Amino acid sequence: MRKVAIVGLAQVPVKENWTNGLRELAVTAVLDAMDDADIKNVDALYIGNMLGSNFSDQSNLGALISENAALDVNEAVTVEAACGSGSAAFRQAVLAVASGTVDTAIAVGVEKLTEYSEVSPANGLATAADADYEAAMGLSFVSINALLMRRYMHEYKCDKNNFAGFVINAHKNAVHNKNAMFQSAITEANYNKAKMIADPINLLDSSPISDGAAAVVITTADKASQYTNKPVLVTACEVGMDTIALSRRANPLRLKAVENSTARAFQVAGIKHQDIDVLEAHDAFSIMTTLALEAAGFAEFGKATQLAKEDIIGINGRLPLSTFGGLKARGHPVGATGLYQIVEATLQLRNEAPDAIQVPEPRRAMTQNIGGSASFVITNILERI
Amino acid sequence: MRKVAIVGLAQVPVKENWTNGLRELAVTAVLDAMDDADIKNVDALYIGNMLGSNFSDQSNLGALISENAALDVNEAVTVEAACGSGSAAFRQAVLAVASGTVDTAIAVGVEKLTEYSEVSPANGLATAADADYEAAMGLSFVSINALLMRRYMHEYKCDKNNFAGFVINAHKNAVHNKNAMFQSAITEANYNKAKMIADPINLLDSSPISDGAAAVVITTADKASQYTNKPVLVTACEVGMDTIALSRRANPLRLKAVENSTARAFQVAGIKHQDIDVLEAHDAFSIMTTLALEAAGFAEFGKATQLAKEDIIGINGRLPLSTFGGLKARGHPVGATGLYQIVEATLQLRNEAPDAIQVPEPRRAMTQNIGGSASFVITNILERI
Numbered sequence: 001m002r003k004v005a006i007v008g009l010a011q012v013p014v015k016e017n018w019t020n021g022l023r024e025l026a027v028t029a030v031l032d033a034m035d036d037a038d039i040k041n042v043d044a045l046y047i048g049n050m051l052g053s054n055f056s057d058q059s060n061l062g063a064l065i066s067e068n069a070a071l072d073v074n075e076a077v078t079v080e081a082a083c084g085s086g087s088a089a090f091r092q093a094v095l096a097v098a099s100g101t102v103d104t105a106i107a108v109g110v111e112k113l114t115e116y117s118e119v120s121p122a123n124g125l126a127t128a129a130d131a132d133y134e135a136a137m138g139l140s141f142v143s144i145n146a147l148l149m150r151r152y153m154h155e156y157k158c159d160k161n162n163f164a165g166f167v168i169n170a171h172k173n174a175v176h177n178k179n180a181m182f183q184s185a186i187t188e189a190n191y192n193k194a195k196m197i198a199d200p201i202n203l204l205d206s207s208p209i210s211d212g213a214a215a216v217v218i219t220t221a222d223k224a225s226q227y228t229n230k231p232v233l234v235t236a237c238e239v240g241m242d243t244i245a246l247s248r249r250a251n252p253l254r255l256k257a258v259e260n261s262t263a264r265a266f267q268v269a270g271i272k273h274q275d276i277d278v279l280e281a282h283d284a285f286s287i288m289t290t291l292a293l294e295a296a297g298f299a300e301f302g303k304a305t306q307l308a309k310e311d312i313i314g315i316n317g318r319l320p321l322s323t324f325g326g327l328k329a330r331g332h333p334v335g336a337t338g339l340y341q342i343v344e345a346t347l348q349l350r351n352e353a354p355d356a357i358q359v360p361e362p363r364r365a366m367t368q369n370i371g372g373s374a375s376f377v378i379t380n381i382l383e384r385i
Numbered sequence: 386m387r388k389v390a391i392v393g394l395a396q397v398p399v400k401e402n403w404t405n406g407l408r409e410l411a412v413t414a415v416l417d418a419m420d421d422a423d424i425k426n427v428d429a430l431y432i433g434n435m436l437g438s439n440f441s442d443q444s445n446l447g448a449l450i451s452e453n454a455a456l457d458v459n460e461a462v463t464v465e466a467a468c469g470s471g472s473a474a475f476r477q478a479v480l481a482v483a484s485g486t487v488d489t490a491i492a493v494g495v496e497k498l499t500e501y502s503e504v505s506p507a508n509g510l511a512t513a514a515d516a517d518y519e520a521a522m523g524l525s526f527v528s529i530n531a532l533l534m535r536r537y538m539h540e541y542k543c544d545k546n547n548f549a550g551f552v553i554n555a556h557k558n559a560v561h562n563k564n565a566m567f568q569s570a571i572t573e574a575n576y577n578k579a580k581m582i583a584d585p586i587n588l589l590d591s592s593p594i595s596d597g598a599a600a601v602v603i604t605t606a607d608k609a610s611q612y613t614n615k616p617v618l619v620t621a622c623e624v625g626m627d628t629i630a631l632s633r634r635a636n637p638l639r640l641k642a643v644e645n646s647t648a649r650a651f652q653v654a655g656i657k658h659q660d661i662d663v664l665e666a667h668d669a670f671s672i673m674t675t676l677a678l679e680a681a682g683f684a685e686f687g688k689a690t691q692l693a694k695e696d697i698i699g700i701n702g703r704l705p706l707s708t709f710g711g712l713k714a715r716g717h718p719v720g721a722t723g724l725y726q727i728v729e730a731t732l733q734l735r736n737e738a739p740d741a742i743q744v745p746e747p748r749r750a751m752t753q754n755i756g757g758s759a760s761f762v763i764t765n766i767l768e769r770i
Contacts, residue, residue: 054439059513064629067629079465241447376461
């Protein structure tokens with residue numbers, strides 16, 4: 001298999017976007033990423049999207065986006081794995097280039113959640129859970145995470161306040177990210193007073209419903225210098241799987257898919273935890289950040305909230321986390337999220353993050369994108385050449 | 386790239402299925418295909434599905450199906466390209482095995498169209514068209530095909546009756562296929578008297594709304610003999626693309642995606658039209674059969690209906706077509722259709738079709754799966770070893 005590098009990237013601001021639909025969001029990201037790589041066409045297009053047919057009455061995004069971006073591609077398909085769709089599309093693009101099937105590809109993630117007709121965002125997002133045995137019983141994604149958080153607090157005798165540090169860190173970083181949905185800092189007092197949504201999850205434990213699109217152009221490492229003087233290698237892009245329903249897991253606090261995906265990624269990249277200089281985690285809920293850090297081996301079980309301190313996860317800490325605001329403050333346009341993470345990690349490795357959130361000379365970044373209740377997880381490791 | 390072979394297959398009967406949902410349909414096809422290959426687990430699962438989130442409130446089919454089929458897979462994702470989703474999933478599976486990413490994979494197509502809440506099947510299927518510039522103007526897939534058929538009849542001074550032969554052939558074959566939705570022959574008189582749906586398309590020009598699932602197990606050609614004594618090689622699996630909207634094509638009667646996909650498939654397989662012994666075409670509407678046969682080069686433009694005669698497309702003709710009934714009579718569970726075609730072509734090459742529809746000793750089969758108004762097309766060439 002050939003080595004693969006990211007040579008172009010783009011993102012549109014994450015927000016409730018009342019100007020642009022699915023088509024405009026995706027096409028803007030695709031064309032801007034091509035401009036960034038100074039490339040005129042690519043061989044293939046892979047789209048990460050979860051709810052286009054449901055919310056925008058639009059399937060067949062491959063044809064839609066390649067036509068509207070005036071691409072002449074051999075292949076354009078949508079890849080879906082719930083909130084992990086963005087990284088799932090990225091993985092197919094990496095596989096296509098690595099295998100020699102194509103020489104250049106774009107992975108774009110796009111989601112439009114704030115404009116809908118028949119189905120509410122909460123119900124749309126709940127299609128990532130087991131429709132017959134979870135959603136049909138009234139479980140939404142917030143309430144699934146509330147069950148996990150309550151269990152965690154009980155099991156490890158953990159105070160709700162312990163999670164605040166993750167949220168404060170995300171918002172602090174997002175202040176400097178012009179593409180973030182919430183460019184505002186919060187305090188511990190804000191967190192403690194936030195409105196309860198599904199006890200124990202409050203408004204600030206949750207990522208927002210958002211619209212957005214992000215894209216990367218990839219090619220072989222050999223050809224990367226034709227397009228950029230700052231190529232970033234994809235040294236791992238590995239999947240982990242688990243049951244779709246929480247109730248069918250031996251221990252719901254152990255995210256097996258995160259564990260397997262991370263272990264494989266480290267093995268393929270040939271590195272260890274301490275080699276990661278930036279971590280873009282899937283902080284859709286503060287409990288998910290916590291559980292994922294533990295399953296990934298960055299903290300012992302029951303102890304991840306001890307990392308939620310500025311000297312550890314801040315920009316100058318030993319494990320800078322959610323450096324552009326994460327899902328929590330940048331926003332979480334579900335099928336696009338995996339690509340936002342990859343774009344942000346690549347900006348870090350290129351030393352192109354805004355000054356206040358640029359990690360000092362990072363060499364390796366990890367992004368971790370979670371679908372459903374961690375039923376599908378992809379861990380990417382990216383490396384500055 | 387490694388050579389890939391089909392070593393197991395299964396299908397569930399196509400019908401309005403009031404007993405089984407998306408989960409049961411897919412899991413049955415997966416487990417039966419594994420039984421057919423006598424294999425205990427596979428490395429990866431690729432799912433072709435178009436409307437799960439819309440009609441069954443279920444996304445994240447990768448986790449759902451792998452869990453419910455008790456698979457221990459490294460990866461399970463959904464691949465979507467409208468009615469071409471089945472072959473799009475098959476292509477990702479072939480790519481994964483060919484590249485050495487995995488050694489064994491299952492491609493399963495599944496669709497559940499007859500049970501729905503908010504959105505009607507016609508509106509669901511219209512998500513394969515351009516939502517803003519076609520569907521929003523009231524165009525359904527039947528009316529899009531009606532425009533094409535009317536244009537064809539005008540352009541080539543072709544009588545509606547000329548299309549009847551394709552439909553009669555499909556129904557004649559389906560009589561012998563226990564998995565077909567319509568196991569009944571029709572006459573030219575039936576065709577001429579059929580109820581008009583969207584002039585000039587009548588009920589018998591159209592494939593039905595159906596539920597179904599079909600699956601194949603694939604591995605490398607080298608390892609195929611571990612699982613079957615009748616492996617079938619995948620010698621080509623090639624995509625063609627076109628605009629999503631009909632109105633943006635120079636000539637809507639020329640299906641560029643079919644042309645490109647077929648030409649690439651012949652090139653990769655190193656064969657010509659006359660080498661094809663069985664053709665499973667995408668006969669969702671009789672006009673689509675006609676246009677695709679011309680774009681694929683099996684007939685001159687304007688002359689494909691001349692093929693619609695038993696001595697040409699019948700089981701003993703020179704180009705046996707829709708040998709198990711095609712989309713028209715076997716049924717068209719959209720995301721599953723591409724896999725039904727592959728299963729049927731493989732049964733032909735194994736000499737395992739029912740006697741009355743077994744083509745005599747076929748060596749090579751072609752399946753062609755069309756997404757949208759031929760905006761996404763995959764042509765597969767399969768070969769008996």
